[in-house]
Amino acid sequence: MQRATGRGAASAAPRSVDVARLAGVSQKTVSRVFNDEQYVSAEVRRRVLQAAEELGYRRNNAARALASGRTRAIGVVTLGTALFGPASLLMGVERAVRDTGYALRVVNTVEGDPAGVAGAVGSLLDQGVDGIVISEPIDERGGGDDVRLRVDVPVLVLSAPSPVVAPSVLTAGHGADRMAWAATEHLLRLGHVTVHHLAGPQRWYAARDRLEGWRTALRAHGRAVPPVVEGDWSAASGYAAGRALAADGDVTAVFAANDDMAIGLIRALTEAGLRVPEDISVVGFDDIPVAAFVIPPLTTVAQPFDAVAQDGLRRLVHVIENPDAPPLPESDPPVDLVVRASTAGPSTRRNPSR
Template structure:
């Protein structure tokens, strides 16, 4: 196709007005498309992107950063684990950041200790990020750090000082309470709990939700068991609980632990759900296809990520205004074949 805008060697690079002319739109529309802003029709967006590609036009990020004082990048500090919950949350954070037209910088911390988190944040600040997301679920004390950009803490309270700190819950307390209440509603006298590692904030949140549900019903609180999120630790717990015939219901703080728990119980001669009901936590879709299909509560990873990034962008782009109200995350119980009334009912 002949555009009338072909450029030979030594010619100046294409400009936004060249893209606008070729696409048949205004320069403002070009700016909106290339900055991933709303209020542009799909057809105009398609034409602008096609024209930019044909001309070899690239947005001058450095110039835009100098003009705005921002780099349009967000840093994320995350625990270096491949667990379904952690990985799913990070995937949705990445989608929310990129959908907003920002670049993503990711740093992992292997242990979640204060020094490691501080080092990860310092590394991101050296890259000139406009804001930081901390998806760090381990509790090991205050982080000795002051940060001059807004910081979003997902699923945990603030652990260091920033120019503006934001917190968005993933609703673990209410999800744990809902899982426990489901088992009590089925007629179980009490519910045992297989928790995660003690030093994780996510463990604390889920334990408190379980305790709140038992207390509200006047149910006895059995001794707590701790796993390490793995199916192997769930299997060991299942073998340990199988010898206690008073155990009829267990809420596991993670789906993988729940699957291991079921295997341990069944191997020791306890049927699921006829003898013991089991509820997991996370909502891993894979476990709809095991036997029995796992009853679980689904973590609202997408809703929490979208809500958190919305607040963080507001703090970055409108620093002198009040934050919009925070929406509570949804609570979703997925009832499948691993739960039933206790044997006596």
């Protein structure tokens, strides 16, 4: 199919000078628009982008890399998993990188491989990247020595401590403890004496942060901190925990560290003859798509995956392109508690002990 641009099908690919001519601006202005530089009016930017679209113009990133010393590529190290949280964060990063105009290179790690991050970072550096995003949610060191990698490009670390030493190390995605606090406080404000916690596996930084937020909220309100039940993120582990919690007459409210475990928990409570929320209230974490359609619809905390990725990538690109400028400040992720029908005030039927 031929574009109606007046250029023959056999003609050369459009160049920036062609875009400049069609838009009625200088070639330097075209460069400024595609480099997302300041001091270009909205109207001029619109004309340039419209002309580029009409001509089918694409930036020659290889030539730009030679001229600038940059590859226009960002590498991502991520755990290879289908779990909702890490997979959703990776999708958010992919969308955010595309919005920056950089190419994306992804290397997956495998759970249980202590050398996985180092190997992935080395692979990306060998390919040539201007910056690296590390989304590695598991502590593979098991609390060992703090031996960190040395990297010569800026690094953005998502929702975890930094495993690297780099010219600039940025962080994003922290705040799971505040979200867990909000979930716990929601149940306390409904009148529950305390809140039990179904935690995720403690090798995961997210599980630790959520447990800490739950514990801190209980202590801040002067409430007893019950023993923690640990699952493995799966609905099956939530079901197993639910069978044990159903037998404890003191349990009136449970905060689960993810929605899958919360759904398994509810199934076990229901099979034990308990009603949710009349007998036991349940709050999850993540707001997975099915959470609104289970019975009862699940109260949960929605994670701001896209907002975290966009804020982090914006700051990473700023450091890459302005290495001598101060880094941009990190934005606090919002706390979005989605209240549905799985939570209510405590029932007198179970008579929890004081």
